[in-house]
Structure formats: structure tokens, C-alpha cells
Amino acid sequence: MVTNADPVYLDYAATTPLDPRVAERMRAVQSSAYFNPASNHFAGRLSATVVDEAAVQLAALLNVDPTSLLWTSGATESNNLAILGGAKQREHRGKHLVTMRTEHKAVVDVFRALEKQGFEIAWLAPDADGRLPLERFEAALRDDTQLASILHINNETGVVQDIEGLGAICRSHDVLFHVDGAQSAGKVPVDLAHLPVDLMSLTAHKFYGPKGVGALFVADGTPIAPQMFGGGQQRRLRPGTLPVDLIAGLGEAASVASSCIDKDLLHLAALRDQLWKGIRDVEGLQRNGQDRGGYPGILNVGVQDVEGESLLLALEPLCVATGSACNSRSQEPSSVLRALGRSDLEAQSAIRFSLGRQTTSAEIELAVSAYRNAVKKLRDLAPERVR
Amino acid sequence: MTTDPFNTTVREYFANPSHCGEVAGGVAGYFEDHGMRIRLAAEVRDGTIARLRFQAWGCPHVIAAAEAVCRRFEGQPVSALEQFKTGQIMEDLAVPVEKTGRILVLEDTVRSLGRAIENLTTP
Numbered sequence: 001m002v003t004n005a006d007p008v009y010l011d012y013a014a015t016t017p018l019d020p021r022v023a024e025r026m027r028a029v030q031s032s033a034y035f036n037p038a039s040n041h042f043a044g045r046l047s048a049t050v051v052d053e054a055a056v057q058l059a060a061l062l063n064v065d066p067t068s069l070l071w072t073s074g075a076t077e078s079n080n081l082a083i084l085g086g087a088k089q090r091e092h093r094g095k096h097l098v099t100m101r102t103e104h105k106a107v108v109d110v111f112r113a114l115e116k117q118g119f120e121i122a123w124l125a126p127d128a129d130g131r132l133p134l135e136r137f138e139a140a141l142r143d144d145t146q147l148a149s150i151l152h153i154n155n156e157t158g159v160v161q162d163i164e165g166l167g168a169i170c171r172s173h174d175v176l177f178h179v180d181g182a183q184s185a186g187k188v189p190v191d192l193a194h195l196p197v198d199l200m201s202l203t204a205h206k207f208y209g210p211k212g213v214g215a216l217f218v219a220d221g222t223p224i225a226p227q228m229f230g231g232g233q234q235r236r237l238r239p240g241t242l243p244v245d246l247i248a249g250l251g252e253a254a255s256v257a258s259s260c261i262d263k264d265l266l267h268l269a270a271l272r273d274q275l276w277k278g279i280r281d282v283e284g285l286q287r288n289g290q291d292r293g294g295y296p297g298i299l300n301v302g303v304q305d306v307e308g309e310s311l312l313l314a315l316e317p318l319c320v321a322t323g324s325a326c327n328s329r330s331q332e333p334s335s336v337l338r339a340l341g342r343s344d345l346e347a348q349s350a351i352r353f354s355l356g357r358q359t360t361s362a363e364i365e366l367a368v369s370a371y372r373n374a375v376k377k378l379r380d381l382a383p384e385r386v387r
Numbered sequence: 388m389t390t391d392p393f394n395t396t397v398r399e400y401f402a403n404p405s406h407c408g409e410v411a412g413g414v415a416g417y418f419e420d421h422g423m424r425i426r427l428a429a430e431v432r433d434g435t436i437a438r439l440r441f442q443a444w445g446c447p448h449v450i451a452a453a454e455a456v457c458r459r460f461e462g463q464p465v466s467a468l469e470q471f472k473t474g475q476i477m478e479d480l481a482v483p484v485e486k487t488g489r490i491l492v493l494e495d496t497v498r499s500l501g502r503a504i505e506n507l508t509t510p
Contacts, residue, residue: 313398385419
């Protein structure tokens with residue numbers, strides 16, 4: 001039973017709750033395998049086995065060899081290691097890099113840092129629906145382009161990029177291809193044995209695992225330079241003592257995801273459709289992102305002549321986002337929505353509903369009612385514009 | 388430490404803006420700037436603001452500030468409008484300094500209302 005007093009969590013793109021199976025696995029590891037997996041004694045080897053098991057679980061989710069995975073603290077670190085490490089390792093090949101204007105800040109800021117170091121970045125614009133046309137991507141590649149990084153599923157709009165097509169173009173031009181999979185790994189099927197991807201970042205807390213742990217897939221033979229030094233763990237590419245319990249949690253979350261990804265997607269699509277049907281006739285409503293083919297866990301809508309901050313407050317107790325969680329404290333309109341051609345005012349009124357495994361139809365019903373009431377209330381409060 | 392950007396007064400005034408609306412046959416002031424727009428409408432009787440209502444398009448602080456102005460000036464003599472200053476409202480509602488421009492839109496609306504009343508009563 002949902003009441004107005006209960007918070008209704010519709011911000012799963014920001015983070016997800018820990019799956020009970022993951023929590024149980026982590027508790028077991030914390031009490032029985034807390035040892036340093038780099039230690040040579042038998043207890044250390046026990047923890048190393050736990051780490052190896054987690055690698056097998058994550059490798060099964062992504063259809064890769066377990067040895068192609070590096071553990072990190074999350075997607076931000078994985079993005080840094082992939083982009084900085086890839087760009088620097090192949091600097092001799094050129095200093096031209098390609099990415100999109102709709103990337104997450106964890107990628108944008110890495111490219112900004114490389115720009116300051118003399119790299120040239122092509123910031124590609126999407127089409128109005130948020131997708132990057134393959135011909136635009138290929139046209140941006142030059143002889144000195146050495147790395148491209150593309151966000152698989154956009155965290156604000158749910159737009160899904162054609163990773164297979166983009167990767168094939170990279171392969172044909174000898175361009176290293178990094179994919180930010182923070183919103184896709186564990187949420188949609190990702191088959192890295194067949195996708196032409198060299199590097200993919202992911203994080204556990206987006207798919208019901210713990211915060212503070214992630215991974216970077218590094219395809220066999222992909223050259224990257226380490227960005228941290230000391231200890232020599234993980235083939236010296238990402239040194240540091242491994243957090244065994246967090247890694248075990250990531251592995252368990254991957255295992256759970258492997259078993260229920262299809263069911264999750266059906267569940268999310270039904271709820272997203274219920275939400276959209278409930279609000280789509282609100283006057284001045286605008287859907288941000290793909291009408292079809294987008295990730296079903298995210299619905300981003302803007303509405304004309306309603307102020308965003310007031311809308312967010314009027315929507316309480318819904319927990320939704322006005323932009324990406326990482327910059328939601330900013331008053332700046334979302335750069336992602338601006339890249340889709342939205343005005344500052346339109347971008348500012350945007351609300352991202354992101355749904356998850358635990359979201360119920362009753363919660364969506366409440367969200368529909370709350371959204372409609374909030375828009376009406378704010379419009380009733382507003383004076384006619386005097387020209 | 389993360390704190391709620393809205394204090395309890397802002398939350399109360401935003402959730403229950405009892406002075407939101409129009410005054411039929413009243414006198415009104417309007418101002419629009421910084422993307423905000425505010426209208427104040429008053430019924431004046433014997434030099435006193437008998438009723439004061441607002442309409443506002445803006446952030447929660449602007450809406451709460453407009454409600455606060457209505458609560459403060461209703462029942463007051465018209466001349467009190469001249470004493471309006473944003474400082475007290477900024478403090479009472481804990482308005483962030485970067486929103487000063489928005490609250491000044493309210494001050495301009497109050498001035499606009501004052502002029503409209505003056506024009507109405509000056510022969």
C-alpha cells in the first residue's frame with residue numbers, strides 16, 4: 001500500500017538498492033573471507049578465490065574471459081583509466097579523440113583534462129532523438145584519431161546508442177573504442193564477445209550491487225597505461241588492495257542480473273508505458289529522448305511554462321531527478337537536453353523518472369497523479385504573461 | 388553536509404499558499420524579470436490593504452516570498468508598501484544569495500503595486 005507520506009523512489013538511474021542476495025553474500029564474505037587476497041597464506045588464498053569467483057560471475061554476465069576484467073572503485077575510475085590510459089598509451093598514433101556532447105560528466109571531465117594536455121576532442125552532437133548517426137561518427141574520424149568514447153545508455157534520457165555499429169567503424173579505422181556502460185551493464189544484455197568494444201566501464205551500484213566498486217573490461221591486447229602506481233596488483237594496471245566484500249557483492253549482483261535481465265526489462269517496459277500513458281496528454285508535455293527503442297527504465301519529460309525547481313518540490317514525496325544525479329545541485333540546465341535542442345527553460349523543467357526492479361504499478365499510479373497535480377498547481381499559481 | 392535547500396517556512400508557504408489568487412475589481416502590480424513573473428492584486432479600503440493576493444511563476448523561494456508579502460501587508464496601511472525591503476524576507480526564508488535577483492523582482496512588483504494604488508487614488 002502506497003500512501004502520500006511514503007517516499008516513492010523513482011531514481012534508480014542514480015543508484016539502486018542492494019539486492020538482498022547481494023547483501024547476504026557480502027555479509028558472509030565480511031565475516032569469513034576478509035583477508036588480503038594478495039597475501040600468500042592460505043587465508044589470503046581464500047579471499048583470492050572469492051575474487052576469482054566474482055570475476056567468473058561478472059564475466060558470465062558480459063560473455064567475456066574473467067581475466068579481461070579489472071576491479072575499480074566504480075565507473076568514474078573506470079572511465080578515467082580507460083580514456084586517460086588509452087589515450088596516453090596510443091599518443092604516438094595521434095592526439096585526436098572523439099566523444100559526444102551528451103556524455104556523463106565522468107567522461108566529459110576526463111576529456112576536458114586531456115584537452116588541457118594538448119589533445120584535440122571532437123564533441124559530436126546527437127540527432128533530435130539523442131542518437132548518434134553512424135555516418136556523422138565516421139565523418140568525424142581522422143587519420144590521427146586514436147580513441148573514441150561513447151555512452152551506451154544515456155543516464156538522463158535512456159537513449160541507447162548503436163554500440164555494434166559504432167564499434168565496427170572504430171575497428172575499420174584502428175580507433176580504440178571505449179564504452180561507458182554504467183547504465184547498461186546488468187540492466188540490458190551486453191555480449192562483449194560479439195560487440196566490437198575494446199574497453200567498457202561499469203559500476204555495481206547501478207544494478208543492485210554495492211557502492212564503491214566497479215570494473216573495467218579490457219579486451220585482450222588492448223593497450224592502456226596505468227594511472228595509479230604502487231603494489232603491483234591487477235597486472236600493475238590498477239594497483240591497490242582489493243575490497244573483497246565489495247567485489248563479491250558485484251559478482252553476486254552480476255549473477256542475479258544474469259538470471260533476471262529479461263524479466264526486469266519486461267517489468268520496466270510495462271511500468272514505463274503505464275507512466276507515459278498516464279501523463280502524455282498533459283498540455284505542453286515533451287518527451288526527451290527516443291520514442292521507441294530507448295532503455296525502458298528511464299522516462300524523461302519536460303513541460304512548457306512550469307518552473308523546474310518548483311515542479312520537483314511539488315512532486316514530493318516522489319524521488320525523481322531534474323537532471324543527472326551527479327550535477328543535480330547545479331542550477332545550470334542539463335547539457336544533455338541542450339544538445340537535444342531543448343531551450344534552457346525546457347531543459348530546466350525536465351524530470352527524469354527512472355524505474356527499477358522494486359518499482360510497483362501502484363507507485364506509478366501515484367507518480368502519474370502527483371505529476372498531473374503538480375503541473376496544474378504551478379500553472380494555477382502563475383500569472384498571465386503581460387506582453 | 389547536505390541540507391534541505393528549503394526551510395520549514397518556505398515548505399509551508401509553498402505547499403499551502405493561502406494568499407494565491409486574484410482580487411476581483413482590485414488594483415494590481417506586475418513585474419517580470421530573471422525569468423520570474425509576479426503579480427500582486429489588492430483591495431484597498433480607507434487607505435488600508437484589505438485583501439492582498441499573488442500569482443507567481445518561479446522557484447519555491449519566489450512563490451513563498453510572494454505569499455510572505457501578502458501575509459505581511461494584508462491589513463496594513465498602503466503607505467507600509469513603501470517600507471518594503473527584501474532583506475527580512477531573504478532572512479526569514481533563508482533565500483540563497485544567488486537568488487537575490489529573483490527576490491528583487493518581488494520588490495519591483497511591490498513598488499509596481501504601490502504606484503498602481505497611488506494612480507488610482509490620486510485625482
